[in-house]
Amino acid sequence: MSDTLGQPAWMTAPEAVAVMDALEAAGGADCARFVGGCVRNTLIGAPVDDVDIATRLTPDEVTAALQAAKIRPVPTGIDHGTVTAVANHRPYEITTLRRDVSTDGRRATVAFTDDWMEDADRRDFTLNSLYARRDGTIFDPTGHGVADAKAGRIVFMGEPAQRLAEDYLRILRFFRFYAWYGKGEPDAAAVAACAAAKDNIQSLAAERISKELLKLLAADDPRAAVRLMDGAGVLPLILGTAPDLERFEGLVAIESEQLFETEAVLRLAALLPADQLAAAKLAERLRLSNADRDRIVAALATSPALKSWMSPREIRRAVYREGQAAFRDRAKLAWARAPESAAASQWRGMIALAEGWSPPAFPLTGDDVMKAGAPKGPMVGQVLREVEDWWIDHDFLDDKLSAIEKLKAVVQGMAY
Numbered sequence: 001m002s003d004t005l006g007q008p009a010w011m012t013a014p015e016a017v018a019v020m021d022a023l024e025a026a027g028g029a030d031c032a033r034f035v036g037g038c039v040r041n042t043l044i045g046a047p048v049d050d051v052d053i054a055t056r057l058t059p060d061e062v063t064a065a066l067q068a069a070k071i072r073p074v075p076t077g078i079d080h081g082t083v084t085a086v087a088n089h090r091p092y093e094i095t096t097l098r099r100d101v102s103t104d105g106r107r108a109t110v111a112f113t114d115d116w117m118e119d120a121d122r123r124d125f126t127l128n129s130l131y132a133r134r135d136g137t138i139f140d141p142t143g144h145g146v147a148d149a150k151a152g153r154i155v156f157m158g159e160p161a162q163r164l165a166e167d168y169l170r171i172l173r174f175f176r177f178y179a180w181y182g183k184g185e186p187d188a189a190a191v192a193a194c195a196a197a198k199d200n201i202q203s204l205a206a207e208r209i210s211k212e213l214l215k216l217l218a219a220d221d222p223r224a225a226v227r228l229m230d231g232a233g234v235l236p237l238i239l240g241t242a243p244d245l246e247r248f249e250g251l252v253a254i255e256s257e258q259l260f261e262t263e264a265v266l267r268l269a270a271l272l273p274a275d276q277l278a279a280a281k282l283a284e285r286l287r288l289s290n291a292d293r294d295r296i297v298a299a300l301a302t303s304p305a306l307k308s309w310m311s312p313r314e315i316r317r318a319v320y321r322e323g324q325a326a327f328r329d330r331a332k333l334a335w336a337r338a339p340e341s342a343a344a345s346q347w348r349g350m351i352a353l354a355e356g357w358s359p360p361a362f363p364l365t366g367d368d369v370m371k372a373g374a375p376k377g378p379m380v381g382q383v384l385r386e387v388e389d390w391w392i393d394h395d396f397l398d399d400k401l402s403a404i405e406k407l408k409a410v411v412q413g414m415a416y
Helices: 013-029 039-044 059-068 116-122 145-153 161-164 171-181 188-203 206-217 223-230 232-240 244-258 264-270 276-285 288-300 312-322 325-335 344-356 366-371 378-394 400-412
Strands: 032-033 051-053 072-077 080-089 090-096 100-103 108-113
Touching: 013 032, 013 051, 013 059, 013 080, 032 039, 032 059, 039 100, 059 072, 059 090, 059 188, 100 116, 100 223, 100 288, 100 344, 108 188, 161 171, 161 188, 171 188, 171 206, 171 223, 171 232, 188 232, 206 223, 206 264, 223 232, 244 325, 264 288, 264 325, 276 288, 288 325, 312 325, 312 344, 312 378, 325 344, 366 378, 366 400
Parallel strands: 051 090
Antiparallel strands: 032 051, 072 080, 080 090, 100 108
């Protein structure tokens, strides 16, 4: 008996039906099949976010078929045979069956085909090389893709070294898929091939590397995959340094077992040494966004040191200086050094206090300083900083008159 998906909601959605009807009107029954992640995830009971379709139709034929059905086609990757159908605001990526003509490890030249096996042979892993007809019947070209998906085996299609030579990003994809879907011992041949080919990662565009890395780190529990990646020599190559696995694993434990969240960017920071300059350079090399770079750099600050026994007053002072987000990140990284310690409740309390406190605005301005007698110029900022330090030391005193009296005293005590 053939394996079947049944009729999951994403397959019977009106938009999916309309797209498949349009394709079959142009190419006949079974000219298009659902493929990849939507099939794999349905098999294993995981959520389905994207629905991809493979078809015998050429991109021009797909475009014409969609237009005839009043569905908007978007040429998202015509050179590689991909047209995105937008039906009722929902995208469906439709790709013509392909075979590789030539590859250089970074990009491939493809030719279109009408052979499902040829299309399957160029895909990366057996669990991704699964197709499903409209009635839910699964086409499993290797005969063990379904079993691999259910067992959590990440196995390359064919010879691992050959698959990697076609696109070295597959090295990172192997570890990413192991983080998300892998169970038990990893495929030894795949790990060996990734380790042997690791130096070729440097030929890839930085954006492709960082995108895969952050996807990997966003898995619920990527600890086993990251350890495997480190053992294969891939992770140190990307980071440019030995990873801090102890702090990383502590952070994942905290997030998965106590906070029930995943913060891929902070997990990346946890892998790095406490060197803000080096972190900024890595972020630049990986072409991370400015926001991600700034978050990592702030999280790796070493002063003021955070301890689990900080008083509420000290916590408020740190939050005011660093901001709530940076304080939370730094507290989590400090906590990650001993995630199972008795101080866990204290760290949780610190984070809760920081998130529940709204830092007040400093009540004085430069105009107040000049009204107190300070001349316009650098001294204004100097006076403001001194009074602000006093205000912070007094736990953000809610008394502007007292702040003004302090301001007058500071101004009177300065020579100018």
